[in-house]
Amino acid sequence: MMTRRLLQLLIGLALFGVSLAMVVRASLGVAPWDVFHQGLAGRTGLSLGTVVIIVSFLVLLLWIPLRQRPGVGTVGNAVLVGVFADIGLALIPQFSYLGGQIALLIGAVLLNGVASALYIGARLGPGPRDGLMTGLAARGWRVGTVRTGIEVVVLAAGWLLGGSVGVGTVLYALAIGPLVQLLLPRFTVPEPAGKGKELPEADALAAGTSSPAS
Template sequence: MMTRRLLQLLIGLALYGISLAMVIRASLGTAPWDVFHQGLAGRTGLSLGTVVIIVSFLVLLLWIPLRQWPGVGTVCNAVLVGVFADVGLALIPRFEHLGGQAGLLVGAVLLNGVASAMYIGARLGPGARDGLMTGLARRTGWPVRGARTGIEVVVLGAGWLLGGSVGVGTVLYALAIGPLVQLLLPRFTVPETKSAGEAQAEAEAAAAGASTPAS
């Protein structure tokens, strides 16, 4: 089971990085965090993937006061998404006509939904940015949706000021990725394995419940 989880995690992160590159090559606007990454890359001269990796580890430092602990998936996410984003940018051509750009953008969002469901479903630790969102919500009492919105508004604004690309792709990603992941996650979530003792206890509890008359 662990082999499957690791393999699914690695494939998911590779596809996530490729989907990020596809969105960039579509040139119609990117997801909020990637607007920030793109803006930083433009200002520093570093590759997009390198910026993604650096920002991931800086965000992980913010986990410390939130008492959030990374998993193996968190560390793999911090490194591999950036690596495969640079691979994708090296292989995927830039489209000059709107039809090709739109097709690439839609394909990227769909692929990103699959990739997200795969790495989340592997249950080996959240990405740095997702962990920041959930950790902030837990420590402050804010709803997760509110924490996510607040964080993404800040990074989107900063990225735009740095010269990152904001456009229809930004809106499409924001509207589509949540429902896509929710739809696909059950298909990719690896079920938890239970010990023999846990399985026996659950069986005994179920038997006891079945033998109790309904009130």
């Protein structure tokens, strides 16, 4: 069972990173957190994947006062999404015509939904950003309010830094929650007999929008 969970986690995070690269190459706007990542990458000269990794570990520092405990999946998320995003950006060409951009964007959102369900369903720990959200929610804040507040802040900061905001940002925000909610039951690894199934990060995704793994 653990072998399956680790393999599912790895595949999910790899596909998530590739889907991030696809959204970037579609050039129609990226998810709120990735607007922030893209803006920072443009300002610092670092690759997008490197920025994703750095921000992930900075967000993990915020887990400390919230007493959140990272899992294997949390650390894997912090490292691998950025690595595979850079690999995807190196392999996926830039589309210059609208039809290709739209197709790439839709494919990216669908792939991201599958990837998110895979890594969350492995039950090995939430991503750094989701853990921040669920940690704040555990202190009495409503999940939807926390998610919206965080993403409005990072979206605004990313836009000011030069990140790409567009129709892709809206599509991603509206579609990813329902997609993950639909797919998660199909990919969730069953709990051993006698244990209850707890997926707070999945509940958070169902209540909010935007990038799950980021």
